[in-house]
Amino acid sequence: MFELLDAALGEGSILLNQEASSVAECFSLAGSALVASNRTTPEYTNQMIEVFNELGPYMVIAPNIALAHARPGVDVISTGLSLVTLSEPVEFGSKKFDPVKIVIGLAAVDHDAHIDLMAQLSEFFMNVTNVNFLLQANEVGKVRALFR
Amino acid sequence: MKIIAVCGMGIGSSISLKMNAEKALEALGIKAEVQALDLRKAQNEGHSADIILTTDDLIPLLKGLPGKLVEITYVWDLSEIRQKLSSALGQ
Numbered sequence: 001m002f003e004l005l006d007a008a009l010g011e012g013s014i015l016l017n018q019e020a021s022s023v024a025e026c027f028s029l030a031g032s033a034l035v036a037s038n039r040t041t042p043e044y045t046n047q048m049i050e051v052f053n054e055l056g057p058y059m060v061i062a063p064n065i066a067l068a069h070a071r072p073g074v075d076v077i078s079t080g081l082s083l084v085t086l087s088e089p090v091e092f093g094s095k096k097f098d099p100v101k102i103v104i105g106l107a108a109v110d111h112d113a114h115i116d117l118m119a120q121l122s123e124f125f126m127n128v129t130n131v132n133f134l135l136q137a138n139e140v141g142k143v144r145a146l147f148r
Numbered sequence: 149m150k151i152i153a154v155c156g157m158g159i160g161s162s163i164s165l166k167m168n169a170e171k172a173l174e175a176l177g178i179k180a181e182v183q184a185l186d187l188r189k190a191q192n193e194g195h196s197a198d199i200i201l202t203t204d205d206l207i208p209l210l211k212g213l214p215g216k217l218v219e220i221t222y223v224w225d226l227s228e229i230r231q232k233l234s235s236a237l238g239q
Binding site for chain 1: 157158163186187204205222
C-alpha cells in the first residue's frame with residue numbers, strides 16, 4: 001500500500017518511543033537513524049540542525065510532525081527516510097503545529113527523484129488513524145505491517 | 149503563467165506544494181508551470197514567477213520578488229491550496 005515508504009525506511013531507520021528534550025536531540029535521533037540505515041553520513045545530521053537554526057521551525061510540516069532535512073549533497077548516500085516517535089512531545093517553536101511528536105528524517109539525492117515518495121508520505125501522515133497508531137506503537141514490525 | 153513553490157531546501161514542503169498546486173490547477177482548468185525551488189534559488193531566480201507559494205516562516209524572505217506571494221498554512225491540504233490559488237488567480 002505504502003511500498004515506497006516501506007522501501008525508503010531502511011533497516012534501523014525506525015525508532016519508537018524515544019526520549020528527547022530539545023530540537024537538537026530530535027534531529028540527532030532522526031539523523032542517527034538515517035546514518036544507521038546507510039542513507040547519510042553523520043555530517044548530514046549537523047546540517048539539519050544548522051538549517052533549523054537558520055530558517056526556524058518551518059520544518060514542522062503538519063500537526064505534531066517535523067520533516068527534518070538538509071540539502072542534497074555529498075553527505076547523502078541514497079534517498080531515504082527515518083522515522084522517530086517521541087515519548088514526550090517537544091516544542092519546536094511552530095505557531096501552527098507544535099508540539100512535535102513525530103520526527104521524519106529525509107535525505108534526498110536531488111530535488112525531484114523523491115516526488116512519488118513525498119506523495120505517499122503525505123497520504124500516510126494525513127490519516128489520523130495512522131498517526132495515532134504510530135504514537136502508540138512499540139514494535140517496529142507492527143509499524144512495517146502498516147505500510148504493507 | 150509561472151508558479152513557484154518554495155521551501156528552505158527545495159526537497160520537503162516545496163515538493164508537496166508543487167504536487168498539490170498541480171492537482172489544484174488541473175481541477176480549476178488552468179494551465180501553468182509549477183516549479184519547486186529552494187529559498188536561495190527562489191530569491192535569485194524567482195523574478196519571472198507570477199505566483200509564489202510558500203509557508204509563513206519564509207514569506208518575509210521572499211518579499212523582494214515581484215510575483216504575488218501566497219501563504220500556505222498546511223502544504224498537505226489540497227483544499228487550502230486550491231482555494232488560495234483560485235483567489236490569487238481571481239477566479
